[in-house]
Amino acid sequence: MASRIGLKLSLRRNSRQKTDDGLQAERTSQDQRFAKTDQDPATQEVARVDATKRKEKAVILVMGPTGVGKSTFINLASNSDLRVSNSLVSCTDRIEVSxxxxxxxxxxxxxxxxxxDDTSKSxxxxxxxxxxxxxxxxKHDHLLHGILYLYRISDNRVSGVAAxxxxxxxxxxxxxxLPNSIIVTNFWGNVDPAEGVAREQELTTKPAFxxxxxxxxxxVWRHDGTVASAxxxxxxxxxxxxxxxxxxRELVDERRAVHATAAGETLLEDLARAAQKHAQEMAQLEEDLADAQREQDEEAQRELEEERARIAEEQAxxxxxREKLMHLQVEALTRASSPVSGVQMQNFPATFAQAMSAQLASAPQATTMTTSPPATPPSAAAEQAQQRAQAQAEQAQAKAAAERAQAQAQADAQARAKVQAEAQAKAKADAERxxxxxxxxxxxxxxxxxxxxxxxxxxxxxRVQEARExxxxxxxxxxxxxxxxxxxxGRANAPTHTAAQAPPPAPSAPSTPAPPPAAPTSASAPAPAPAPEPPKPTDYDAEHGVPQEVGPSAGCFGALARLFSAILRRLDARTLDALWARLAGLFLHPFYALLGYTRLE
Known part of the structure; x- marks a missing residue:
């Protein structure tokens, strides 16, 4: 758990460092610093108007993030000496005129x-x-001829500030x-031409840019840093x-408050998103702090406390x-339009037009622009009182809306905390289950x-028992x-005689005498010798499997004996033994003895 908390702290520090580095990179300007003049800018502008009152004047507004080169472009095109920033701090925190x-x-x-993204003002x-x-x-009928929005083409990506x-x-x-506006891409010398063209193509074709x-x-126009290009x-x-x-039109014709304009609503949305992000970070931080307290990790607790203090400061x-935005009222709508002399540049947003109108009114010839505001009607005091009352009512409404929004935010935070606690309890119960x-x-x-x-x-x-059985x-x-x-x-081996020693013949009747011996084949034959022993049975012929000689027997009976012996030879030894054991005591014993076998192998 301690390693997880440490990892979260490291990731949070890295993310914050990257954000700070990105803001510094976005605010870094490549411009040169020019000397600041001692003469008051408003006085200079009045003198310029006096010198050029007979000519038509075109007023062009220059916008863009800090460090994008607005002041450098203006000085280059007009040969002016507006302050130029080459550091991380903005030098333009007010309206300046060339x-x-x-x-x-x-x-x-x-x-x-x-x-x-100014560093000195919110x-x-x-x-x-x-x-x-x-x-x-x-209000004094001075319309703009156009707006220039400057963008650094050398930026690798469109940052949050630029967007x-x-x-x-x-x-x-x-x-x-918008048809009277031009998006100017500059710093082309700080990027490869092919890469710059690819970025320009992406910027001009994607809806987010x-x-x-x-x-x-x-x-969209490209600026190469020369006077001719400007x-x-x-x-x-x-x-x-x-x-x-x-x-x-929103401020003057429709008499809206600043926060009710399209730009004010955009700023309120940005503030709401930032507040929601900080609330989520704070909730996660509270969980991490509780884990660190359970583990008694003092170092992690100290870092988390510092992080919580930083987020609380950001939330405040x-x-x-947001409170300031809800109560902003444009001073030019309620301020009297009488000429003012010796005006300082920091008050220029409300007095520049009046000073210019007064100077033009004193000129001998009229110009194409409206030179002075219309005369104040007799009921101006009542109208101004009504306007003040309306402004006060709007302020009260804005304050009430802010209080309601704050109460709603607190209620939402409590509801989120309750839901989070219920979710944690449910998660714990689910884990136990x-x-x-x-x-x-x-x-x-x-x-x-x-x-x-x-x-x-x-x-x-x-299985073992069955195998044993x-x-x-x-x-x-x-x-x-x-x-x-x-x-x-045993029964087969009981008579020990062989075929050569035949058993004595059984007594027979006198009518059946023994046959006489065969006659000699020639007169010179010697006396008959004793009868030779019959030949013993030979081995089986390898090809036919039958004995070549079977003793004195011949004829049909011998052939049958040989055939029967061949059949018996082809039977299984165990089957043959069992068969002989059952049939030897019957009628096959004489054949067995006749064949001369004492035991079949």
Whole structure:
């Protein structure tokens, strides 16, 4: 268990380190740092407007993540000296405006915006700054000619920060203003051309990246870092008809709060996802901490406590940002529109348009833009009071909604904790039940195996007993056969004479005298000699299996004897012995003696 907790802590630290490294890589800028001027930027801008009041002005907004090269692009195209970051810290935490420069007969002003991953401000603050500037411009009829969104083509992947900035870009523009926007890919010198083209193809064809904006009319241009390239891109927008952005109509025409705009809703969704992720991490962390406490692992407990404190801090930060977003009100909607002189750049979102309008109003000739706000009607005080009351009501509603959301979040957390506890109890009960079932099955299996072994032993004993009985029966049968074989052999061997010593003939009647001896073949034959002994039987012929000579017998009787002897030779020895034992005492004994055998082998 301790190793598992240590592994989780290691994975969590590695994941957090990778996230920090990714944010640092995303924020790293390849730009150069320019010197910051001592003169106030707002005063410079008023002077520029005074010098170029007779010319038509094109205002273009520049957006993108921190470190993507927005300030460098603006300085290159306009010969301005906006601050440029070459470190991990953003230098643009407010709206900054470039020097006006002439392009194709028009004065062009580029507006630098902070990225939504700014290091010095929260995303809610950045959204409020951008919305304040855009609402002020729209309220004074100053429309944008276009928007540039810068993206590093050298990035290996679309990071979470870049994807979030891309969503804000689409939500701020809206479908009607996207045709007046260009996605600029830069840092082509830091990537292989073929690889860069492949990345550009992927970005423009996948719905998660540039494709939704391109389908709405946006375009993609490459920037090679030269002035000519920057001017070539800007020419696509300076001659376009100015259009109102979606967020401007939402804030001014529809009088929505910041959190009720499309961009505000996107930010709320991001905050909700982050809060849910932190809640899951906290629940898992509580389980790991309980395990470490049970195992008395002090080192793991200390690390888990630090991790829990960090997540709690992140949760508090998210809750504060959500609360701040719910109560944001664009100051430009409630602030008086009287001219302000000597305005500082950090207040530019609400005062730049007013200062520019006042300066243009003092000019001897009118311009193509609206030079001053309309006169305040007599009922302006009542209208302003009504607006303040409405704003207060909206704030109260937003606060109530935030409280309800917080209560709902707490209730959800308690419900999740309860469900988790029930799930743990159920899992523990299931584990106990499974262990009991496994033990019962193991015992049952052991009993079956024991019974099988006993049955096998009984069957083996029965087989051994049966084999013994069978051997006993076979032994008795063999002994019986041997006894039966000995008795005929004794009877057959009782007369010891042979064929040469024939038994004395039985007495016969006088009418049957013995035949006379054969006559000699010649007169000179010697006296008859004693009769020779009959020849003994020879071995069997190897080819026919019958004896060549069978004694004095001849004729049909001898042939039958030879045939019968051949048949007996082809029988099994045991069968033949048993057959002889049963038939020798009957009529075959004379034939047996006639053949000259004392015992058949």
């Amino acid at each position: 020097n006006p420069f002439e392009l194709d007969g028009k004065d062009v002003v580029l507006v630098d915006t902070p990225g939504f 995303e809610a603050d950045i959204l409020n700054v951008v919305c304040g500037y855009l609402a002020s411009e729209y 979030r900035n891309l969503r804000f870009y689409r939500d701020l523009c809206g479908p009607e203003a 540039f494709k939704p904006a391109l389908d709405a009319g946006a375009r 001017h070539r891109i800007l020419r696509q927008l300076v001659h376009a008809a100015p259009r109102a952005l979606q967020v401007q 930060k998210l809750a504060g940002e 499974a262990r009991a079932e496994a033990e019962a099955k193991a015992k049952e299996q052991a009993a079956r195996e024991q019974e099988a072994r006993e049955q096998a032993a009984r069957e083996q004993a029965a 069978k051997a006993t029966r076979e032994q008795a049968a063999r002994e019986q056969i041997a006894r039966e074989q000995v008795e005929p052999e």
